Amino acid sequence: MTTARRELPPRYDAAAVEPAVYARWEEADAFRPPAEAPAGTESFVVIQPPPNVTGALHIGHALTATVEDTFIRYHRMRGDDTLWLPGVDHASIGAQFVLDKIIATDGESRASLGRERYLERMWQFMDETRHIIGEQHRRLGASVDWSRERFTMDESSARGVRVAFKRLWDAGLVYRGKALVNWCPRCLTTLSDLENVHRDEIGTIWTMRYHLERPDGTPDPDAWISVATTRPETLLGDTAVAVHPDDDRYRALIGRHAILPVLGRRLPIIGDESVDRAFGTGAVKITPAHDPNDYELAKRHGLEAINVLDEGARVNAAGGEFVGRDRQDARESILDRLRGMEDLEAERPHQMVVGHCERCATVVEPRLSVQWFINVKPLADRALASVREGRTKIMPAHFEKVYAHWMENIHDWAVGRQLWWGHRIPAWFCPDGHVTVTDAADAPDACADCGRPASDLTQETDIFDTWFSSALWPFSTLGWPDATSDMARFYPTSVMETGYDILFFWVARMMMLGLFCTDVEPFHTVYLHGMIRAEGGVKMSKTKGNSVDPLGMVDEIGADALRFALVSGMAPGSDQRLTQAKLDGGRNFTNKLWNAARFVLANRPGDRPSDTAEPTLAARWIGSRLADATKRATRQLDALDLGGYAATVYEVAWSDYCDWFLEMAKVDLRRDDATDAERAATWVAAAGGLATLLRLLHPLMPFVTEEIWQALRAEAPEIAAEPLLIRAAWPAATTRDRPAEAAFDDLSTLIRGIRNLRTEAGTPAGARVSLVVEPTDAESAAAIEHGAAYLESLARVRPIEIHSAGERPTLVAAGPLGAAWLAVGGAATPEVGKRRQAQRAELDRNIERIRALLANAAFTAKAPSAVVERERERLADLEQERGQLGAD
RNA sequence: GGGCGAUUGGCUCAGUCGGUUAGAGCGCACGGUUCACAUCCGUGAGGUCACUGGUUCGAAUCCAGUAUCGCCCACCA
Numbered sequence A: 001m002t003t004a005r006r007e008l009p010p011r012y013d014a015a016a017v018e019p020a021v022y023a024r025w026e027e028a029d030a031f032r033p034p035a036e037a038p039a040g041t042e043s044f045v046v047i048q049p050p051p052n053v054t055g056a057l058h059i060g061h062a063l064t065a066t067v068e069d070t071f072i073r074y075h076r077m078r079g080d081d082t083l084w085l086p087g088v089d090h091a092s093i094g095a096q097f098v099l100d101k102i103i104a105t106d107g108e109s110r111a112s113l114g115r116e117r118y119l120e121r122m123w124q125f126m127d128e129t130r131h132i133i134g135e136q137h138r139r140l141g142a143s144v145d146w147s148r149e150r151f152t153m154d155e156s157s158a159r160g161v162r163v164a165f166k167r168l169w170d171a172g173l174v175y176r177g178k179a180l181v182n183w184c185p186r187c188l189t190t191l192s193d194l195e196n197v198h199r200d201e202i203g204t205i206w207t208m209r210y211h212l213e214r215p216d217g218t219p220d221p222d223a224w225i226s227v228a229t230t231r232p233e234t235l236l237g238d239t240a241v242a243v244h245p246d247d248d249r250y251r252a253l254i255g256r257h258a259i260l261p262v263l264g265r266r267l268p269i270i271g272d273e274s275v276d277r278a279f280g281t282g283a284v285k286i287t288p289a290h291d292p293n294d295y296e297l298a299k300r301h302g303l304e305a306i307n308v309l310d311e312g313a314r315v316n317a318a319g320g321e322f323v324g325r326d327r328q329d330a331r332e333s334i335l336d337r338l339r340g341m342e343d344l345e346a347e348r349p350h351q352m353v354v355g356h357c358e359r360c361a362t363v364v365e366p367r368l369s370v371q372w373f374i375n376v377k378p379l380a381d382r383a384l385a386s387v388r389e390g391r392t393k394i395m396p397a398h399f400e401k402v403y404a405h406w407m408e409n410i411h412d413w414a415v416g417r418q419l420w421w422g423h424r425i426p427a428w429f430c431p432d433g434h435v436t437v438t439d440a441a442d443a444p445d446a447c448a449d450c451g452r453p454a455s456d457l458t459q460e461t462d463i464f465d466t467w468f469s470s471a472l473w474p475f476s477t478l479g480w481p482d483a484t485s486d487m488a489r490f491y492p493t494s495v496m497e498t499g500y501d502i503l504f505f506w507v508a509r510m511m512m513l514g515l516f517c518t519d520v521e522p523f524h525t526v527y528l529h530g531m532i533r534a535e536g537g538v539k540m541s542k543t544k545g546n547s548v549d550p551l552g553m554v555d556e557i558g559a560d561a562l563r564f565a566l567v568s569g570m571a572p573g574s575d576q577r578l579t580q581a582k583l584d585g586g587r588n589f590t591n592k593l594w595n596a597a598r599f600v601l602a603n604r605p606g607d608r609p610s611d612t613a614e615p616t617l618a619a620r621w622i623g624s625r626l627a628d629a630t631k632r633a634t635r636q637l638d639a640l641d642l643g644g645y646a647a648t649v650y651e652v653a654w655s656d657y658c659d660w661f662l663e664m665a666k667v668d669l670r671r672d673d674a675t676d677a678e679r680a681a682t683w684v685a686a687a688g689g690l691a692t693l694l695r696l697l698h699p700l701m702p703f704v705t706e707e708i709w710q711a712l713r714a715e716a717p718e719i720a721a722e723p724l725l726i727r728a729a730w731p732a733a734t735t736r737d738r739p740a741e742a743a744f745d746d747l748s749t750l751i752r753g754i755r756n757l758r759t760e761a762g763t764p765a766g767a768r769v770s771l772v773v774e775p776t777d778a779e780s781a782a783a784i785e786h787g788a789a790y791l792e793s794l795a796r797v798r799p800i801e802i803h804s805a806g807e808r809p810t811l812v813a814a815g816p817l818g819a820a821w822l823a824v825g826g827a828a829t830p831e832v833g834k835r836r837q838a839q840r841a842e843l844d845r846n847i848e849r850i851r852a853l854l855a856n857a858a859f860t861a862k863a864p865s866a867v868v869e870r871e872r873e874r875l876a877d878l879e880q881e882r883g884q885l886g887a888d
Numbered sequence B: 001g002g003g004c005g006a007u008u009g010g011c012u013c014a015g016u017c018g019g020u021u022a023g024a025g026c027g028c029a030c031g032g033u034u035c036a037c038a039u040c041c042g043u044g045a046g047g048u049c050a051c052u053g054g055u056u057c058g059a060a061u062c063c064a065g066u067a068u069c070g071c072c073c074a075c076c077a
Helices: A014-027 A059-078 A092-104 A110-140 A155-170 A232-237 A292-301 A317-322 A327-340 A377-388 A399-408 A466-471 A485-490 A500-518 A550-557 A559-567 A580-602 A617-638 A642-670 A676-697 A702-715 A738-761 A778-786 A788-794 A833-855 A857-862 A865-885
Strands: A043-047 A081-085 A174-184 A189-191 A196-213 A219-229 A240-243 A257-259 A266-271 A283-286 A344-357 A365-374 A393-395 A427-429 A435-437 A493-499 A523-529 A769-775 A797-802 A821-824 A829-831
Touching: A014 A110, A014 A550, A014 A559, A014 A702, A043 A059, A043 A485, A059 A081, A059 A110, A059 A493, A059 A523, A059 A550, A059 A559, A059 A617, A059 A642, A081 A485, A092 A110, A092 A466, A110 A550, A110 A559, A155 A174, A155 A435, A155 A466, A155 A500, A189 A365, A196 A232, A196 A327, A219 A232, A219 A240, A219 A257, A219 A283, A232 A317, A232 A327, A240 A292, A266 A283, A283 A292, A292 A365, A317 A327, A327 A344, A377 A399, A377 A500, A393 A399, A399 A500, A466 A500, A493 A500, A500 A523, A550 A559, A550 A580, A559 A580, A559 A642, A559 A702, A580 A642, A580 A676, A580 A702, A617 A642, A617 A676, A617 A738, A642 A676, A642 A788, A676 A702, A738 A769, A738 A778, A738 A788, A769 A778, A778 A788, A778 A797, A788 A797, A833 A857, A833 A865
Parallel strands: A043 A081, A043 A493, A240 A266, A393 A523, A493 A523, A769 A797, A769 A821
Antiparallel strands: A174 A189, A174 A365, A196 A219, A196 A257, A196 A344, A240 A283, A257 A266, A427 A435
């Protein structure tokens, strides 16, 4: 009785197949780890970098998802206790940026709504958008455990944030103090150093005169000190002029005063070693509230810091007549004023570095304010040691240096944000100035210092930097601080996979807080992928119109094709270009697999006898090739070498299986003299080989392989045993069949040689030509005879005439091949005319080279004996080959 | 200013511990309607591995320097 045929349609329709296959997996609950860890298994856990809740899926997400899914599927097939936990990040500043724009279209703003209504609106926005990124990941095939999906604004995450912060506070690693921080006047919040992006810009440096004070307190019109600045508007906040104490030009002025233009303030002229005599005029105006250097200097000299800008970077009341003016505006006016007084000496273009808000690109303003800081130095020391001592490995390794450099030069983390969307800092102030930090969801009962009742306390309005909750992600998602079974089973996690662009933002902070909170490294490996660039190596951007839209690509060529294109040729940490050619390659490969499967399924012999014949050479050979590919793919995936893995499976599938094996299988299936048992053996090898290929390819190309698997299973359930490929076993390691490989190599070399001859002799592609072969020995003769059917078909020759060794064939004019004859030996060597001569010459060159090498006493004495031995063997082979070719 | 990386055929990239004649895909040339696939098949051309020097029996690979490109970090007004 034959099973019902399941024919694959001639065209692979990814758009139809992929969603259906994904639904099938979900229906079977295939992504979720079992309730209990299977005994004796290792866990493999990937905690997904949570995409921003507001972000539409871009090509970087697609790469992340592909890489992680490939790892996860591989380990799932290996039988490991595998968890891939998905999530979404609340992205406070990013989300507010987006929502502000949305509500602006309704004529609303943050201010008009107020905190409470704004947050209500934000939650509504979240409800509308949160699912989108997940849907998009489904289309890519991400086999994540949706039942464990987390959001950084979940209560579990909120609790983790409070507990972690309380512990840091109790450990004395949190402080609140006045400091000059990065401030975005548009987002109206503090930024960490990482969010302050420095860019080189050509600005202007102005030199202006500050007149010296006369004894009567008025400015001396004839005496001044010239200062250089790139920010004239900060003049309003100047409280001193500084010079180098050893600067002969100015030494005499130290202790005197200058009069600040416009405002008329008295500025002491002070000496400070930090002033660079060679820069500008050698005299610096000091604006402590608006410049980090000046702030440090002011602290040393006890100078007042006058803040002259408000939160929106407009001049405040301290700026006198300029109050309310934008900083740029104020700059122009002040410059005009100085010009009018002839106190503007010079203006020159100036190469400088300007900080911009990472989110909105507004120029960041240093701002003096009271802020929450985490003293990260002790955490960084530990995180650094973990990597130095190899408990966490970063791939590629050179990023360990980058990581170390950052950790060694780390500054305290300004962790508070003057935003609304996020985790509010769980600190309460009492009227007496005490601060109470709690890890409870509610207010503390009383002030921890003076015992004043909760009713007297007010909570801090600042929220946490988004990355604070992200830093806890690997364990807050598993139930920490509770000792949950998930924590015990899945923590620490295995591989943290992400782009190198967030090494500091995220990976470094996960290391620091992971070690602080859980006393263990949160993952043993950090796998950093590179950035995806457009053709020409330029950054992909929507505005440039050169970006690849992953979902559009999925529509067009399917997720498998996109995944293959993303992974093939990738090396960790290095940027890659995603070109149309690469995407086409992915599509073509999908198509190739589909058609190979169609061929196999369509060619099953009608009746399969229960006993099959001995496997053919083709069957043995492909089994051996697959054994080798399995071994390599396994090693490569274990080493997280995805580019290598992709190359391995591509090559074995296309070159070995399709180009050679299936062509040989056609011969075996179609030859007239084959028995049913022989045909069955060949088909079983083809179907079995296909099954192995599907297993090998599934981690990278899950959809098409699963679809083919289902069809194969319908046809041959004993070959595709498991109901779902996603849950099927990774191919077992088998040993290679070296004799079969050697026999194949001889035969294929002969076939290739004959093809060369045909091309060179201009033989019509379809024409059958006679072949005369002179085998080296009886063994070769047997091999040729054995492979005659393959030869006939793959080299299109017939008849094949075999001459005994040493007997020069007389058929010099055997048809279109001209003076052709063929000698076959251990390494088959077909020849014709000048080609034969060229080959002799090449052999002679190589023989010469190796003889010289072996004659070199230094080589034989110093090289390892294995290397010397290999050279000897090679020489012997070449000499034998040369002997077969004869002289002429 | 400091650090990191890259440089391999026309293009995009592999290249294990230093060890035969440096590989692949695309592109190119030539030939193909063989009943899985023209999203395909066969054959071929194309590389002094950026440059200079060094270490070594042996260097694309290790070391030093140079050049070009890229990235990251950084409070010089």
